[in-house]
Amino acid sequence: MSEHHPDHEYRPDAVEAKWQALWNERHTNEPDLDRGARPFYNLMMFPYPSAEGLHVGNCFAFTGADVYGRFQRLRGHTVFEPMGFDAFGIHSENFAIKLGIHPAQLIPRNIVNFRRQLTRLGGMFDWRHVLSTTDPAYYKWTQWLFLQLYQAGKAYKKKAAVNWCPHDKTVLANEQVINGSCERCGTPVEQRFLEQWFFRITDYADRLLANLDDATKMDWSASTTIAQRNWIGKSQGAEIEFASAAGPIRVFTTRPDTIFGATFMVLAPEHPLVAQLTSPAQRGAVAEYLRATQAKGIVARKVGDKEKTGVDIGGKAVNPATGTEIPVWIADYVLMEYGTGAIMAVPGHDERDYAFATKYRLPIVRVLAGAGESAETPLAEAATDLADAHLVNSGTFDGRPASDAGTAIVAWLEGEKLGRGMVQYRLHDWCISRQRYWGPPIPIIYCGSCGPVPVPEKDLPVLLPEIDDFRPDDSGISPLARHKEWYEVPCPTCGAPAHRETDVSDTFLDSAWYPLRYLSTEFDDRAWDDARVARWTPVASYIGGNEHAVLHLLYSRFIAMVLHDRGQLPFEEPFRKFRAHGHIVKDGAKMSKSKGNVVVPDQYIARWGADTFRMYLMFLGPFEEGGDFRDEGMSGPRRFLDKVWDLVAECDRRTLSGVELQQAIVVKWNQTKKKVTEGLENLSYNTAIAALMELLNAMRAVNCGERKMVKDMVIMLAPFAPHFAEECWERLGHQTSVFDTAWPEWDEALTIEQTAEIPVQVNGKTRSRVQVPRGASEKVVVAAARRDPSVTRFTEGKDLIKVVYVKDRLLNLVVGP
């Protein structure tokens, strides 16, 4: 069909090099942030620049986001698509330790490599606004941000448990603890208590929750909002006082209706009243249990086997409902950080309490009875899911439905001053302290007389000193403490000898505000520029992995809220639209270094070209679900591009004559424009590409090379294959970038076929199809069906019971036997 002249062949390497150079030269990807019309902030989660470089999973995510940005640009927006590097953190630090290279040397090297790969991939990145969180010009403002929270009263210090590896003698992040042991050496982890900085994110729990349902502020993937809702974990319940020799013990419960069944009480081992309530006889056993708990470590305690352990501390408490004395125990399944750190145990109706009561032979009382049960029906297990339950063994509340007994009991307890309704959240305050080296030092100075003093703004950044021995050691404090000349400073307030905070902040603080900095990288006198922020935020589209559904996305929202309340930001929700992308799997498993199935993009780009690689990634499965990466898949999209290349070469040489032919393809053409546009809007990239392939096939089938259609094809291909489209656009005789042209419009009336092919079913089974004019009446279609022998064969001599006709869709004749 097409004659192949060597100089007319599609050569991706040449085309891509040419256009990358031209984009650079013409500043194609650098929007005017102060004047551009219809601003559209197209954001993707910035990568951690690992030594291995980009892998195809990153390419998939970035390409999908880039396709969306390019599409928005073609629809007339000024699109800002920045890229940066999330380069601080334990990840980088551990890798640097492993290689024996200082992270300050390693990271810039990795960034150079990442930037090369990202450019090669053909992203529409505005590199004028690149940032790295490790750059003092960036973390100066991360430290400033900490001070904003400090001034707002949202930062505080308290003692908290950390994971401690006694072998490596270092603090571990929760994710470095695998099944209760250190991920590196396998030694069981212990818990230690250190003073740490926290942010009061729990103050915002209700707003963080409420905005999730506010469609005017947030249009997010449902999976992400659900994950956030669960993470915040709001529980409605009651706080109830149980009297004891050491004063009232408060418990939190979501099931006040079961209070008459509370036969014992359990305190967290760390509960402040434990010592007072311990009877002399039990002191030894209690001390032993507390030792064992501490040795377990915080993660081990939560993750380890679920076998419940505990000790009777000998003290007594009074159940306020029954007035009876009940024993008080401690057990590590009760957590100090949730509720009040104490529970009323209702073994009859709670699985954990039941297991505990059975093991330690504590009394079990039934206080709820389901249908057909009475107060005496024996319990073989905890009855937690009774349908239509009513109260039994519950004094004056007997017989009340469990569904409303809770409120009644809380009201009664409130009247007696023994309790009140209460809301609890699973969400904890955000611990931002890291006893590590590779992060922004927390800008606080401790003075013997002034206490903690924030570093004055003029002294920011507190530079992270370049030290060789950056490894954590057995002191349990950051390596920074070992550097006298850095550590010892005069107090900014009184000038007396003082010392710096030695913890660095969590990487999630770096990433909680980076979208603001992208807009403002050229200003070194402010964290962000208000005019720019007003113009470009909230972010129009944010695309990233759902592994950040809770931490990063929740912290970013929290930071925005605090700043909004201080009048420093015009919005409280930073991301107008968020979509979670899927993940690339290889041979049925998620790509990971440990499985050894990580694929790097370079070889594929070298062999097929970036455009084919991009097309393949977008075609292999739905963007929001991901898919399986297979080398063989690459040839399909490449063949498609080759054919489009030829079509462009032969444009105008193949013109259609014949009205019918023209009409047949015109409908397809309009349908394709509609499908591709909607596909891009919904991130259904795989079906959008399929639609383009269909149009190409249809055009080739009738030997059509209409210029208008070829033009549209090239424009619609541009988001996926940008260099290729630019080259084709130029070959079609245009002097400007294809991205400065307008997205094709379609005529809705022309997306509809003139005739409809109606499947004719008999009793639900398709027996034939009839051609009728579009919009034909039931009468016409039935008549046509009646003339069709392959239909009449099944209807002959039978009673027609019912006719189901869906216009232009289907006819179903229901006949008797």
Add this chain to the structure above:
RNA sequence: GCUGGGGUGGCGAAACUGGCAAACGCAAGGGACUUAAAAUCCCUUGGGCGCAAGCCCUUGCGGGUUCGAUCCCCGCCCCCAGCACCA
């Protein structure tokens, strides 16, 4: 255990949230072109029965609702991801 997402040809997948199951692509087979191979082009390709027109079966399994179910309901099984004693 809980939450979310899945299970459709040899493979990746599609299907207007009830209306022709398998679009598009890969792989495979056959043919054309070629000295040959590659590339390209044309045809076939869910399974079964049949010379054939055609018929029967088929969306993880078992039930249900419906004229009609990949889609809705009930009960299971399996895979992936996240959370994990939250009272």
